[in-house]
Amino acid sequence: MTTSGIITLTTDFGESDPYVAMMKGVILSINPAARIVDITHQVPAGSIQKTGSIIKEAYKYFPAGTVHVGVVDPGVGGKRRPITVLTSNHFFIGPDNGLFSPIIETQGHTGIIHLKEKRYWMNKISSTFHGRDIFAPVAAHLSLGVNPFLLGEKIDNPIILVSPLPRKKNNDLVGEVIRVDHFGNLVTNITREHLSLFLKSKGLNIKIGSLILKKISTTYNDVPEGQPLALIGSSNLLEIAINMGRASNYLGREYGIGTKVIVRRHSAIIEL
């Protein structure tokens, strides 16, 4: 796999401390031509699965051969291994704590390497910041074209955190909210494929809390301002939204991560 020279960063570091910049300094010290792109540094502290799912959504828009670093690493300095996951066209670097499960689950992998070769690391390794001392320098070396199999030993038992999948229950498909975006849109774990496999006809009901939606809209303004709707969002996931409003605070109720979303076939319409 040829490198694109691009490195993306996703962490729970926030933007007020110098931590992210330290990683960038380390990368540019090794590969002065690296192009670094922040995905986000605002993942809630310690949210391993959310980080993986954000990287999974974003990485495919980058050129093949891009290196993606994910650092949400509450076990730093302990026994968890530092790893690189290879897929057919991208590199992923971070702690072996389940972070890359969403990638491995959906894309498979062509090799997972336990990072062991210290000559690709910083000279001094702190016990609290492997993002700077291990992951950033390894990312820089990969972006320069270093053979990933030189970075350590192949392993086949990475930690996997199973993502909650929607399940069938009688006439219903029961999913849940997995992300509330900046606009208050409720992104669920129900994909376009789940929906089309589940639905025989086009008719359906979607229920979240006390709210029932009777169709899948195409755009936010398919309904009047302030009204709720369901649509397949830009990541191919079922999304509950309010035109010009925040679904996460609709009608004085709070909806968030874990809130159940039920899709019912037309033949068994839910009525309140």
Added chain:
Amino acid sequence: MTTSGIITLTTDFGESDPYVAMMKGVILSINPAARIVDITHQVPAGSIQKTGSIIKEAYKYFPAGTVHVGVVDPGVGGKRRPITVLTSNHFFIGPDNGLFSPIIETQGHTGIIHLKEKRYWMNKISSTFHGRDIFAPVAAHLSLGVNPFLLGEKIDNPIILVSPLPRKKNNDLVGEVIRVDHFGNLVTNITREHLSLFLKSKGLNIKIGSLILKKISTTYNDVPEGQPLALIGSSNLLEIAINMGRASNYLGREYGIGTKVIVRRHSAIIEL
């Protein structure tokens, strides 16, 4: 117009979702050498006019031939057109919802193009994220030097949102706060030119809420710490500030967007 290879991004996406990074991935996939600069992603959701006015303030500090993408796009997927606005030395890309009015009002334009040529877009176009699927790839192509007139059809009826201008009323010039900056400074729509045209002498009173200021200061520390002042800020707009404090919360009162600011000539000094 020669391209600078630079692309700026201004959106209401925030920084916690992967949306901005997706746009950057798309851009770098088409133009790996593009230099991408964030202006801000913290425009309040749906604030079309504010976005245009921020781009208007910032764009002129970039080299000629820079591409500026603005995405505050509540009408995405509906009938609003995707457009490119050309001025004598910069490119602007975004939805035709009035966003670029401040540019067109003050700079004019040398052509507005309704983006229609799908070969410059992503292969799949979602109905909810044209920032990623249309604007980002078009920006990348423009940054590579594609002739903008190949991107679609010229139009002459863009949506224009009229910015509130200060108005004369008897002896007063009545303007308003158009932006509260990070420091709590109240930036008004009264320019240095408005002031100098309006004022015959140098004497004046500036009134906001119950506060009266009797001169235009040069720097924030022309007054003691904690005291209010008026000055012409770095964008040539009249600004109300507190030395080492926040004018937006002065003396227990809240001042914000839309708050009236009255300038009165010396011959008719306001006294409380």
Added chain:
Amino acid sequence: MTTSGIITLTTDFGESDPYVAMMKGVILSINPAARIVDITHQVPAGSIQKTGSIIKEAYKYFPAGTVHVGVVDPGVGGKRRPITVLTSNHFFIGPDNGLFSPIIETQGHTGIIHLKEKRYWMNKISSTFHGRDIFAPVAAHLSLGVNPFLLGEKIDNPIILVSPLPRKKNNDLVGEVIRVDHFGNLVTNITREHLSLFLKSKGLNIKIGSLILKKISTTYNDVPEGQPLALIGSSNLLEIAINMGRASNYLGREYGIGTKVIVRRHSAIIEL
């Protein structure tokens, strides 16, 4: 000193205004190949010492010849001088208000230059935004290899703000919290060196508020989840943290900048 072509930015501007982007536009207009890295723009408004200490922590991870711009500048437009501080391998640019004291205190300097040569500035200089009008263009010229001694006149009396150092008091080393990071970790001014000089044996007590810690841990998960610990953090500073929690709000108490931290030798263990 050869330039790395990299420029870092640290300010109190936040990310919602176009101010940072204006600086980047100015830099790229002068040096289109400059690599710009944000350290942070979220320093609390006017926090001069905090800015210097953040730059001090981060700069050493960048290649030699990097230009570091710091703009926390409440005295802008007044008598304070614009300066460049040279060390043996980095350049620092900003206001002469004490901002670079932490660098000068720990690294010394090889020259401090009062910026006076207006041909390296913007054509028009506002009285409120020297970050854009003086520091950004000077940084761009330095990144192009301009001899720093051409930028103005050497001075030897920069403003120095003395950082609070831990002090010995009987059997105690008394330091204080100087930074609360994004994770709520309390970073103190007690370095690894202070500790090792102070401690004869390995036994010690660390006291903060009503909390007493009896050892220096290596990683956050050396203690059970929710439990407090002390460790030497990734910047070689003593840090008080909670495994998977926020030390800044431990047990309903608030700890923050200025909170005293007392290290006592083993021979005089503190017991509550």
